Amino acid sequence: MHDAVSSDACPVELENVVKRYGTRTALDGVSLKVEPGITGLVGPNGAGKSTLVRTVLGLVKLASGRVRVFGLDPQRFPRQVRQQVGVVPEDESSVPGLTGVGMVRYAARLCGIPAGEALRRAHEVLDWCDAGQERYRPLETFSVGTRQKVAFAAAIVHDPPLIILDEPTNGLDPIERKAMLGRLVTLARDHGKTIFLCTHVLPDVQAICERAIVLAAGRVRLSGSIEELTRPALPMHRVEGTGPLEHLADSLSASGIAASLVRTNRGPAVEVATPLDGDTPAVLRAVCEHARHVGVGVRSFEPAQRPLEEVFIASLREAQAVQTSEELHAPA
Amino acid sequence: MPLHDVGYRAWNGERRPPGSAAAVIATTGIVLAWKSRWLRRAVLFAWSPALAFAMTFFAFEQAVEEGRLGMLEMTAQAGRDFDGVDLLGGLVVQTLGRPTDDQPDFLPGSTEEVDYTRRNVWSRLLLAFMRAPQAVLLAVVIGLVAPTLISRDMRAKAWLTYFTRPVSRRDYILGKAAVLAGVVAMVTVLPGLGLWLVGVLVSPSVNVAFATIDLPLKVMAASVVVAVPTVLLALAYSAVTTESRIAGFAWFATWAACWIAHSALGAAELMAHQPDPDAEQPPEVRGFLDEAFGRPPPGRGDRHERDRPMSWLARAAGLDSSIDTWAWVSPYHSVGVVQAAVFGMEQRPQAFLPPLISLTSISVISLVVLVRRVDAPMRS
Numbered sequence: 001m002h003d004a005v006s007s008d009a010c011p012v013e014l015e016n017v018v019k020r021y022g023t024r025t026a027l028d029g030v031s032l033k034v035e036p037g038i039t040g041l042v043g044p045n046g047a048g049k050s051t052l053v054r055t056v057l058g059l060v061k062l063a064s065g066r067v068r069v070f071g072l073d074p075q076r077f078p079r080q081v082r083q084q085v086g087v088v089p090e091d092e093s094s095v096p097g098l099t100g101v102g103m104v105r106y107a108a109r110l111c112g113i114p115a116g117e118a119l120r121r122a123h124e125v126l127d128w129c130d131a132g133q134e135r136y137r138p139l140e141t142f143s144v145g146t147r148q149k150v151a152f153a154a155a156i157v158h159d160p161p162l163i164i165l166d167e168p169t170n171g172l173d174p175i176e177r178k179a180m181l182g183r184l185v186t187l188a189r190d191h192g193k194t195i196f197l198c199t200h201v202l203p204d205v206q207a208i209c210e211r212a213i214v215l216a217a218g219r220v221r222l223s224g225s226i227e228e229l230t231r232p233a234l235p236m237h238r239v240e241g242t243g244p245l246e247h248l249a250d251s252l253s254a255s256g257i258a259a260s261l262v263r264t265n266r267g268p269a270v271e272v273a274t275p276l277d278g279d280t281p282a283v284l285r286a287v288c289e290h291a292r293h294v295g296v297g298v299r300s301f302e303p304a305q306r307p308l309e310e311v312f313i314a315s316l317r318e319a320q321a322v323q324t325s326e327e328l329h330a331p332a
Numbered sequence: 333m334p335l336h337d338v339g340y341r342a343w344n345g346e347r348r349p350p351g352s353a354a355a356v357i358a359t360t361g362i363v364l365a366w367k368s369r370w371l372r373r374a375v376l377f378a379w380s381p382a383l384a385f386a387m388t389f390f391a392f393e394q395a396v397e398e399g400r401l402g403m404l405e406m407t408a409q410a411g412r413d414f415d416g417v418d419l420l421g422g423l424v425v426q427t428l429g430r431p432t433d434d435q436p437d438f439l440p441g442s443t444e445e446v447d448y449t450r451r452n453v454w455s456r457l458l459l460a461f462m463r464a465p466q467a468v469l470l471a472v473v474i475g476l477v478a479p480t481l482i483s484r485d486m487r488a489k490a491w492l493t494y495f496t497r498p499v500s501r502r503d504y505i506l507g508k509a510a511v512l513a514g515v516v517a518m519v520t521v522l523p524g525l526g527l528w529l530v531g532v533l534v535s536p537s538v539n540v541a542f543a544t545i546d547l548p549l550k551v552m553a554a555s556v557v558v559a560v561p562t563v564l565l566a567l568a569y570s571a572v573t574t575e576s577r578i579a580g581f582a583w584f585a586t587w588a589a590c591w592i593a594h595s596a597l598g599a600a601e602l603m604a605h606q607p608d609p610d611a612e613q614p615p616e617v618r619g620f621l622d623e624a625f626g627r628p629p630p631g632r633g634d635r636h637e638r639d640r641p642m643s644w645l646a647r648a649a650g651l652d653s654s655i656d657t658w659a660w661v662s663p664y665h666s667v668g669v670v671q672a673a674v675f676g677m678e679q680r681p682q683a684f685l686p687p688l689i690s691l692t693s694i695s696v697i698s699l700v701v702l703v704r705r706v707d708a709p710m711r712s
Contacts, residue, residue: 057496059707079350079498093492096484097364103493109356110497112347121343128340154493159343183340191340 009071011036011162011194012056017065019051019218026051028218030065034162034196038188040205040226041198042312043215049198050090052215053164056196057082069162083111086155090166090198092147100135100142100150101126104157111158118157125153130179144171152180156187163187164196169204181208203265206230206308214312216319222311229311235274236304238264239287243296245270251290257283264307271304353499357507362514365477374473375518381465382523385457389531392453396446397536447543454531454544458524459675462554463668466520470558471587471664473519474512478566479579481508482706487574491709501707509563516559524551554671561663561691564698571705587664594662601657655683660690667691 012034019027026048043049054060055067058074058081067074074081098106101122108118126135129149134142142150148171155163165184169177185208187193199205205212205226212229214222222229239248245261249270252259258273272287274280284301291298365371485491494504528548532541565586569579659665666687672678673688 059495079500082496082498083347085496087492087496089489089492089496091489091492093489095360095364095490095493096480096488097367098360106356106360107493107497109360110353110494110499112350112352112498113343113345114348117345124338124341127338156340186340191342 009068010034011070012196013066013068014052014055015066017055017067018063019048019055019060019065020063025218027055027062027065030215030218030220032213032220032223034194035211036188036192036194037210038184038195038197038208040209040212041196041215042200042202042205042212042308044316047215048218049215050166051218053087053166053196053198056164057085057087083158084161086158086160086163088148088151088155088163088165088168090170092144093151094139094147096140097138099138100131100146103139103150104135104153107154108157113158121157122153125157126150129153129183145173145176148172148180149176152183161192162194162196164198166198167200168197169199169201177204184208202308202312212308214315216316217323219319221315221319226308227305230305230308232304232306236271237274237280237283237301238262238304239270239272239291239298240266240300241291241296241298243291244294245296247294248287248291248296251294252287255286255290257286274303350498351503353497353503354506354510357494357499357504358510358514361481361508361511365481365511365515368476371473371476371515374469374476375515378466378469378473378519379523381461381469382527385461385527386530388457389454389527390534392450392457393531393534393536396450450535450540451544451547454528454547455550455675455677458527458547458551459554459672459677461527462520462524462551462558463671466523467558467664467667470516470519470562471584473515474562474566475580475583477515478512478563479570479576479583481511482567482570483574483576483579486571486709489709491707495707501703504706505567505702508567512563512566513559516555516563520558521552521555524548524555550675554674557670557674557691558667561667561694561698564695564702565663568698568701568705571702587662590662591664594658594665597658597661598656655680657686659683660686663691663694 010033012032014033015031017027017030018025030048030052041049041052051060055062056069056074058067058078061075069081070084072081095103095106101119104122104126105115105118108121109115113121123135126149129152131146131149131153134146135150139147139150148168152165152168155165163184168184169180172180181204184195184197188195197205197209209226211225212222213220239245241248245268249259249261252270252272259270262269262271270287272283274283287301288298485494495501525548528544528551532538532544566579566583569582569586570576573579656665656669659669669678669684669687670691673684678684
């Protein structure tokens, strides 16, 4: 078997992976693919996210299944695989006694970057992460946010094509959180990195990820593009605008077009059912007419999406129901 | 955005070969350990015995240069110390006064005899230096450094930093072991080599360096004998707990308890084999008993006595011909016996094999524990 990383190969591919810790099954037949771009991995506590990350790095022995990272088996070629991966672990991890810049430089040197170059590169990525002068202080004195920045810088210092982040926005204030998400988008869009984002913060996933995987009780419950996952059961469009939106909803309902007022994180909006035959322009014309009539200024008219949170909770309930049913029907 | 922020840039430089991570872990570990003021003080203190030994080298070479070697031998025959360097002088005198069985016949005062005597005295001095003060000081210095090496990494979850990068378990263990090996080198190899160099510098001819070139190699080999089991044992203790205090306590307790056990067993054995309290005992046995029971040996202060009881240093120099049957119980004594074998002062298999087996067992068990423990948190 070849031991060279293939740039054409799928960044991460798992097939029917089973991992058990004693009698507890952490991963139960997980099959998934992580394509280039940003993929979110969401799941409740104990879903198996951290085990999945360790599986990708070849740190745990599997009961069965097949894992490939850029075409390589991480169990057989851990060094080559880890050379291609940058990891921001969920748990705070530091080497006691080092400063911020010392830590990033150390991470670079562990990945094979020569000492002088490692220092230059460490400063470069810390600058990009906006670490400031705090980098010269010992790690133990850092705030949670600064630690996250340093951990992120240490993960990308060797320019890996695959970046795995476990709760990277933990402890960041809203401005820093936005900046961190912006950096991830830059890495994926401008530098072609594959980013695998494990998080509980579903709005983050919805905001920057192209695809999402929902993991619960060691199984993949949902997987697909964000657009697919958040598409409502019936075709709907969302109208955002200024003025009495509730009057617009009433007016549309009175004329026989199914419409309702909803609250979104961007404010109130009206969701309008779109006919299945796809005559969206006709609906848009009707909405504009009614809006003018009730004094609403239409700002946007776009396909409605369900919040990822709603999708996530629904899938967990479904998973729970399936599990209960399996337990009931299991032989004693 | 700061002016110097050039944004994210790809890096396509040449990477160092696989396995260089061990060297990175080692160098960083040494730099971090050296920041400890206590370690710097301890290493400085550990060098102090070398000064006393250097004086002995100087005194010996001075006697050789002044042609007083024959007189020294007579002094030895008379059981006197020489040149005022009392403790170490005693060692030299006993060396001179106890020619080995395989000593060839030389013309008195010939160059061959001087070379032979020099090698004998230097070897014993270096062995005594490594066995007596340095082995004890080494245990102290390792006890300051080793307990934190892995336990602190485990507490700070630094294993995530290592094992999510291209660092294997072997790299990690090698790197951490190299930190301690560096400490061992600082405490034993460097002063040992320094002593040999001092001997060469104060000797009458530079040819002495070529005549004794095997001694620095023996110093390094003897350091390996002490380094392997001690480093692995210390790392194993550090790997089994996240509390470095507990690892430190276990380390010192092992040395102390095994030393006490060795002394107790040795004393018990001597008492059991004591045929007649009134009978004259061999001087080595008498010295051992005196030391074991802390009583002054008979005749102490009588500088004309022919066979003086062995001092700690003299025994460390391999002048005691009796076999220490319980050496294998104590790492300190085991290391000493095997080091004596390395220096050629102990060639009886029944004397050095049990300690060698003991040290090998300690090393193997420690290595197994270490290999199983270092990345255990990743697997759980």
